[in-house]
Amino acid sequence: MDGQLFAQQVVSGLANGAVYASLALALVLIYRTTHVVNFAQGEMAMFTTFVAWSLNNRMSYWPAFVLTLAFAFVFGAAIERVVIRPVEQASHLTVIMVTIALFVTVNGFVLWVWTPDLRDFPTPFTGEPVVVAGVFFARHEIGIIALTVATVVVLWAFFRFTKLGLAMRAAAIRPEAARLLGVRVGWMLALGWGFAAVLGAIAGMMTAPLRLLDPNMMQPVLIYAFAAAVLGGIASPAGAVIGGFTIGVGINLLATYVDFVTPELELPVAFAVLIGILLFRPAGIFGRVAARRV
Amino acid sequence: MSKLVAAVAALVAVLAVALPGAFASQEATPGVTRGTVKIGATFPLSGSGAVYAPIAAGMQAYFAYINASPRRRPFGRRIQFIVYDDQYPNNLPLSLQLTRRLVEQDRVFATVGSLGTEPQQLVRPYMNQRRVPQLYVSTGATMWGAQHRRFPWTIGWQPDYQSEGRAYGDEIRRRQPNARIAVLYSNDDYGRDYLRGFERGIANANPRIVAREAFEPGSSVTGNVVRLRQSGANTFLILAIPTPTITAIVTAYRIGWRPQLYVNSVSATDTFFSIAASNAGSPDAVRGAISTSYLKDPASPAYARDRTVRLYRSILRNHGPQGANPNNGLYFYGMAKAHTFVQTLRRAGRNPTRGSVMRAARTIRLNSPWLLPRTRIHSRPRNPFPISTVRLIRWNGQHFEEFGPLIRTR
């Protein structure tokens, strides 16, 4: 086995995986708070990245980055209140259809406002590649991995150590009890969507330099993020992160070392493995199957 | 029960909407009246294909310019251009339905410039059965010219992909006799068509392909590029649509690989290369990359004072969509194609018929000012490839420069 190729494929897989992990984490957050599988997560991320692009034309990278996260937060929370709240009590299928309608609307809106021209999106991680033992690693890839890990740690600390984080967890797990204790459950759900949109915005801003800024850039990412979330167990944040990295690296290694896996088979093989795992762990690797109440 | 009644009611409602179409009048040549010629096309205006929407906008703008002055109109007729969104590549059956709508409902004279290899291939048997001209399709698949005997009502426009691929093979054979080539191509008809031509170009010669990677449309190409680099190739040929092409170039640069780049013409425009340079953080990522061209480049300073390019800019400003970027070569491509159609219509006679316009398209000789200098549109009945002259171009860090002699591909 060629060590250089292996190392490079692992790092580039981790970079792809970091993006899958961010978006998967967003999906999990939304699923935990409102029990919605959000098909529009990728398009929301894409939309906020276009906003970031417009901001970038007016200011330097990091201020634009922070402003975008703030915008994403408000946008995510607003979507929850305006579009998701009315179908709170509806069936799974209806809610899935609502997020699909959102997907179509947001995608069209961005095409309309920003026109379909391709755009380049800057990365804050520039400079010559890092050379370790004769192997080249792109700075952007290392940057994405670091940023994702940092985000996950911050998010974890927020939910673990802050009062608001506790209230949000309470609202998600026992809404009635939380309401009795004075938690404003409705707002907590909207906050959950806001945080998910922030994670999505990070995923989008990290993807755009890799795939160019284009209204359809997040669709392949979303598919792998779904796979990551399901693999880890759709209600498990840690599972989503590990699932994301596993899928990113796994696909690169499969395509490199297994001759059978030609490019068009990457997706089918990934899904076959995934469904295989689900057969043994129907709620994902880190998920728990709930006891059925009779 | 009420549901069944509702369903019947809905059917009746649709019937009421659908009825008027049944009484459309029969004119001598569909779509042609004393004052207008009605044509149509299907284009992706939404979804992932929408990057090509500027072609339709460029055509619209040019027809608006033609219609604006009676002197410009072919035999005084305005051109009415209907564009439907077929969501290509996400909904192939829709392309055929919308084309049938254009032919049967809107009764267009011809379709002009409809986009996409698969959808146009789907539409082709129908158009030929109905004897409706399927003019200047916006795809470079080789079949449009090569299969003209079976499908005489269909004609392409731009140089075909196989010929272009062969031109790269020839160039590498001539200038880099010891090249070790890595090829990245999209795993579809488009990528394979190019690759076939390229392989023919280097056949029985010293340069050889040391690694090839296909990628699935829509998926990430970083893993492929890392593997290609490992082959030790010193030449990198990319046969793909713009987004993966740029990503591949940038990835190669980011992992410290500096091969001689060859990029197919669809992706080799000023806009895309500027994006690649800025995305990689260095103009070196694309410097010296080689491609081919057959149209004037609106972004190149070499044509800044060119009359046609200036006309193009003013048409786009006055009749194009708001905020259109004139350096986007797709608008230029659309206008150049619309120009060819207007000239074809003039050659089809005062009272054009579908037959006469098809004859005109298959025999057209036209010194189009939109093409590179000293080239022309020349279609021969036995070899109907309207544009078959290209030149090599090289990115000098700012823009493309033409070099080498004119290459006749057919």
Added chain:
Amino acid sequence: MSVGFAVRAGAFVLAVGAIALLPRFISDFRALQLGTVAIFFIALLGLNILTGHAGQISLGHGAFMGIGGYTTAVLTSDFGGLSWEMNDLATVPIAGLVAGVVGFLFGFPALRLAGVYLALATFALAVALPSLARSQKLAGITGGSEGIILPRLPPTGDWLYYVCWSFALPMFVLAWLIVRGRLGRAFRAVRESEIAAVSSGISLPLYKTVAFGISAFYAGVAGALLAIPTTAIFPDTYPVALSIILLTGVVVGGLGSLAGMAIGALFIQFIQTDGPQWLQAVLDRVGVDINETAPGVPSVLYGLLLLAVLLTARSGVAGLLARGVSVLTNRIYHRPIKRQATPSRREA
């Protein structure tokens, strides 16, 4: 015989008569569109048995249509080493059976999955199928990315209309019999409560896989019929978008209602081909001025319309569709909800 049954039968006969006579009054193109409506109608009937009655979400029904379409393409063409060169209409039932068997088999992994996991697994099927069809390893069967060209260009005029409706109407009756009969009752029992169903002697594995099989059979027939007028099959002829479009049809037509599927089918057909123009006409009248051919605008209009239907139909005032439609869609909202969504609630 009950009065209700007589009225239903009467309405059905009337509908059949209307369908039989309609092509006399409309153009060939509208007949083509309404023929495609019949194709969607068939697919929606099957999806509705699965989703509306057996309670299993499928985001991948386009894949089953694809399997039907490829079956027809392979059987009719002289493609590759296999040259059956069958008549295209004769292949339609075979295509249905092939898809049905695949669907039945897919039902087994689906047994272990519920709710969201099942939705995502079926979605994976829809995503993976075009890639599989494009694979060089299967190119001997599927033609790879170059697809398969069907040898026959079907007659124009109202040929397709009559062909498709001659398949659709018997299949509607069949679906009605299934839903009314023991099978349908068992499906609904599974939907309402799996535990109660099992304790009353219903075999979950049997009925879930059978529901997948039946609905895939319907999808296969629809996919085969779609292949015939399309005249060629490419991997992207049955894209992910198709699965989504079908779900839209079920939701608009009304979950659980079979006749409502006709409305769903009309909706998904006309929203695609005529929707942008009609909405434009409406917007022009209200004085909103946008260019409907600007990139993205068709998607925005379609997405907003869908959102409006989903959000307002709930209160029974579907402002954008006929009042009758909202009566049908109400069904969705009176079903017990989110039974399968609970696992996460139990986690800290």
